[in-house]
Amino acid sequence: MTTQLKQNNEPLLEVNGLKKYFPVKNQLGQKSAFVKAVDDVSFKLYEGKTLGLVGESGCGKSTTGRSLLRLIEPTSGSALFEGKDIFKLKGKELREARQDLQMVFQDPFSSLNPRKRIGEILEEPLKIHNLGSSAERTEKVMDILHKVGLNVDHYYRYPHEFSGGQRQRIVLARALILNPKIIVCDEPVSALDVSTQAQIVNLLRGLQEELKLTYLFIAHDISVVRHISDQIGVMYLGNIVEYADTDNIFAEPLHPYTQALLSAVPKSSPTAVRERIVLKGEIPSPLNPPSGCVFHPRCPMATELCSKEIPVNKEARPGHFVKCHLY
Structure with a gap:
């Protein structure tokens, strides 16, 4: 390296x-x-x-x-x-x-909103910056989930349903979503x-x-x-x-x-x-x-x-x- x-x-x-x-x-x-x-x-x-x-x-x-x-x-x-x-x-x-400029935090659980599904959490940065239509945002999230080694069905789950390693992948996906x-x-x-x-x-x-x-x-x-x-x-x-x-x-x-x-x-x-x-x-x-x-x-x-x-x-x-x- x-x-x-x-x-x-x-x-x-x-x-x-x-x-x-x-x-x-x-x-x-x-x-x-x-x-x-x-x-x-x-x-x-x-x-x-x-x-x-x-x-x-x-x-x-x-x-x-x-x-x-x-x-x-x-x-x-x-x-x-x-x-x-x-x-x-x-x-x-x-x-x-x-x-x-994005950040991956030390504690993934405390940096994820427990009331929102993973799809909502990952789409939020795209909404804040007015990027893409609703369909394009969903497609972008599905693609980024695949990149970090998660499944498409994880889009519909909540943070507490994941292991620590999976949550860290979600936080990494959120950091990557804005390129x-x-x-x-x-x-x-x-x-x-x-x-x-x-x-x-x-x-x-x-x-x-x-x-x-x-x-x-x-x-x-x-x-x-x-x-x-x-x-x-x-x-x-x-x-x-x-x-x-x-x-x-x-x-x-x-x-x-x-x-x-x-x-x-x-x-x-x-x-x-x-x-x-x-x-x-x-x-x-x-x-x-x-x-x-x-x-x-x-x-x-x-x-x-x-x-x-x-x-x-x-x-x-x-x-x-x-x-x-x-x-």
Whole structure:
């Protein structure tokens, strides 16, 4: 799956300096502080490729995805899609852009209306955007159900009649119904068992090849991300600390946090030996992040400089970026 990206290709989506701060109010209702959920995140998405965002729970992965789709409003930054900044679009322009930007949510059951049949749920986006006649919409839904591996008779059933894997296919069908260019997959397999995870990942890859889709794939399991991503961004406390092609991340992880993540991945061979890197302490609160490098309180290689100065994003190897004072 992994391919070396050509640097002269124009990205389909270019995100620069994305920040999302949630205000915290005191007992008087006044803003007293901010939770820095996403703090200066930048990356590029290339057409037909997949960027995997990986990190521990609470690091800002899902907030990044939701901010890109304007499900929550970003605090600052830009997201250039086909020459337009998504964060500046309003009204009709934003409505039109949302046809090209869709999302697959982590919990498929809570994102499906339990009172509506699957056919109604899948036709709703087409109605909202005034696309096609009633017969054309039904035909489109039948076709998309087939593409995601469901039967035509599923059109008439309700969400509670399906398994978790089938519901995830329905949510994927809803994201595909408008022929989007980019799909944000927010931990789409984390609630599924291993065999069903493999089926959904293979389905995503097959659809990407067939429909020329571009994915932002968010997950906390780096081994799952490896199988679908062309590039990986490793997030920690609202920051992307390492960013490179998937092969480079696994062959030569540079950031101590990435090294710790990879050390926790089980080996396929029972005789293989890998030294486990155990991080000490708890993840700091995004309400009061550490000074300097946000990872330094838990980093086994931290120096005095790490606690004082924020590391810049450096290209330590060709196409391999890292925020660390070791490089």
